[in-house]
Amino acid sequence: MQLSPKIENFVLHCGEMGSRWGFNRTIGQMVGLLVINEKPLTANEIAEALKISRGNVSMGIKELQSWQLVKVHHIPGDRKEYYSPNGSIWDLANRVFEERRKREIDPTLTLLRDQILDSANSPEEKYAQEQMQSIHDLLETVTKWSAELQRLTPEQLQSLMKLGSSVSKVIDLKDKLLRKS
Amino acid sequence: MQLSPKIENFVLHCGEMGSRWGFNRTIGQMVGLLVINEKPLTANEIAEALKISRGNVSMGIKELQSWQLVKVHHIPGDRKEYYSPNGSIWDLANRVFEERRKREIDPTLTLLRDQILDSANSPEEKYAQEQMQSIHDLLETVTKWSAELQRLTPEQLQSLMKLGSSVSKVIDLKDKLLRKS
DNA sequence: TTAAAGTTTCAATAATTACTGAAACTTTAA
DNA sequence: TTAAAGTTTCAGTAATTATTGAAACTTTAA
Numbered sequence: 001m002q003l004s005p006k007i008e009n010f011v012l013h014c015g016e017m018g019s020r021w022g023f024n025r026t027i028g029q030m031v032g033l034l035v036i037n038e039k040p041l042t043a044n045e046i047a048e049a050l051k052i053s054r055g056n057v058s059m060g061i062k063e064l065q066s067w068q069l070v071k072v073h074h075i076p077g078d079r080k081e082y083y084s085p086n087g088s089i090w091d092l093a094n095r096v097f098e099e100r101r102k103r104e105i106d107p108t109l110t111l112l113r114d115q116i117l118d119s120a121n122s123p124e125e126k127y128a129q130e131q132m133q134s135i136h137d138l139l140e141t142v143t144k145w146s147a148e149l150q151r152l153t154p155e156q157l158q159s160l161m162k163l164g165s166s167v168s169k170v171i172d173l174k175d176k177l178l179r180k181s
Numbered sequence: 182m183q184l185s186p187k188i189e190n191f192v193l194h195c196g197e198m199g200s201r202w203g204f205n206r207t208i209g210q211m212v213g214l215l216v217i218n219e220k221p222l223t224a225n226e227i228a229e230a231l232k233i234s235r236g237n238v239s240m241g242i243k244e245l246q247s248w249q250l251v252k253v254h255h256i257p258g259d260r261k262e263y264y265s266p267n268g269s270i271w272d273l274a275n276r277v278f279e280e281r282r283k284r285e286i287d288p289t290l291t292l293l294r295d296q297i298l299d300s301a302n303s304p305e306e307k308y309a310q311e312q313m314q315s316i317h318d319l320l321e322t323v324t325k326w327s328a329e330l331q332r333l334t335p336e337q338l339q340s341l342m343k344l345g346s347s348v349s350k351v352i353d354l355k356d357k358l359l360r361k362s
Numbered sequence: 363t364t365a366a367a368g369t370t371t372c373a374a375t376a377a378t379t380a381c382t383g384a385a386a387c388t389t390t391a392a
Numbered sequence: 393t394t395a396a397a398g399t400t401t402c403a404g405t406a407a408t409t410a411t412t413g414a415a416a417c418t419t420t421a422a
Contacts, residue, residue: 006296007309013292020285024380035316036309043399053382058400079390079398089315093323104201111194115187128188128217134270135216141338142274145330148342157322161329205410224369234412239370260368260420363422370417378409387400392393 001049007036011050022100023067026052027060031069035089040073040082068095090154101146105139112136182230188217192231203281204248207233208241212250216270221254221263249276271335282327286320293317 003011011032018028029050034041041049047057061083064070069092073082085092112132120126149157184192192213199209210231215222222230228238242264245251250273254263266273293313301307333341 004303004306006299006306010292010296010309010313013289017285017289020281026380036312038305038308055383055400055402056381059381062400081399089312089319093319100201104198108194108198111191115191118187122185124219125185125187127219128191131217131270132191138270138274138335141335141342144342145338149326154319154322157326161322161325207410236370236372236413237411240411243370262369365422366420368417368419371415372412373414374412376409376411379407381406382402382404384403385401387398389398390396392395 001041001045003033003049010036021096022103023063026050026056027063030057030060030064031085031092034070034083034085035092037084040084042080042082044080046083067099094150097146097150101143105143109136109139109143112139182222182226184214184230191217202277203284204244207231207237208244211238211241211245212266212273215251215264215266216273218265221265223261223263225261227264248280275331278327278331282324286324290317290320290324293320 011029014032015025015029018025018031021028023031030046033046033049043054043057043061046060047054050057061070069086070083071086073084075082087095112135115132116129116136118129120129152160192210195213196206196210199206199212202209204212211227214227214230224235224238224242227241228235231238242251250267251264252267254265256263268276293316296313297310297317299310301310330338
């Protein structure tokens with residue numbers, strides 16, 4: 001498993017970005033490698049290509065499975081497991097998005113809901129609660145919106161984008177329609 | 182600067198989430214503290230409230246300024262600097278979003294554009310380039326969309342959401358309008 | 363000027379997170 | 393069965409990232 005410079009370049013970049021996308025360097029590289037390789041790879045091939053230990057690959061695969069980003073294949077007469085990306089690029093991005101929402105937004109929403117229900121016993125707490133309410137509303141809006149967008153196919157999304165340079169036009173459109181009816 | 186349990190709870194939570202939102206624990210706590218405090222705070226007050234060193238606060242403020250999340254105030258006759266959030270919750274969220282886009286997406290888009298222009302010299306590279314093209318297209322779509330959404334005020338966003346439980350309705354709307362005109 | 367009040371910097375260290383590799387485990391086929 | 397081929401686990405260690413605190417710097421007012 002020897003990578004061409006161009007491919008290695010891409011894989012290394014995925015590693016660097018990995019940490020920003022919610023996993024660590026190694027796991028980023030693994031995703032990159034699996035995505036640009038047409039045929040599924042064994043754990044050993046991955047370890048060799050990325051020059052990392054076999055144990056590390058095993059842990060990485062486990063993590064990627066918890067994100068539902070990889071799929072296992074078996075080839076008849078071969079005991080090894082072969083790994084490949086679980087779905088299209090679009091599917092993978094959606095899962096990452098979803099998983100991150102769960103980790104980055106949901107816990108905060110839960111906490112805020114609790115705090116807001118609680119009664120404030122000082123002017124400081126009163127102000128704090130108002131702010132928490134704003135954050136709550138914002139996060140809820142973002143959550144609902146991302147759920148809507150995720151439901152769309154890439155084609156629908158493209159179609160929506162062609163509406164014009166600004167979504168505000170859609171809003172105007174809606175207002176006009178409402179006024180007519 | 183003694184925090185009530187309720188407020189401390191929120192601040193600590195912001196710290197935990199901080200790392201998931203692109204900064205570290207301390208900086209997350211600082212943002213939380215500034216946001217729920219009605220009046221601006223000095224660096225010393227922040228250090229005391231969060232029980233961290235003065236130097237750490239200084240570095241945190243610097244980082245938050247690079248994200249454009251804090252604003253400095255001066256009180257006549259007082260040499261200290263007072264810090265407060267730079268804008269509404271909505272403004273802050275927008276800036277974080279924007280900054281993360283720059284860090285998490287833009288570098289990849291640049292790399293992909295370069296790689297795609299380059300010619301493939303093997304079937305493996307051919308496939309790799311096709312995949313990179315898909316990733317590129319996806320990221321570009323996401324980037325454009327987030328720019329659109331960021332341009333909206335919270336009110337417009339709410340208005341847009343009320344359109345119905347599914348954004349696909351917007352697409353139907355567009356189709357109907359196009360047919361009429 | 364100078365010293366007091368404040369801020370910033372950064373080397374040293376603490377805390378956290380990732381990785382290795384050897385041992386334990388699992389599965390399969392002879 | 394058993395041994396070969398494979399996988400997983402996890403204690404120890406390496407690498408990275410965050411924090412402190414003391415020294416250096418800046419600003420202001422007497």
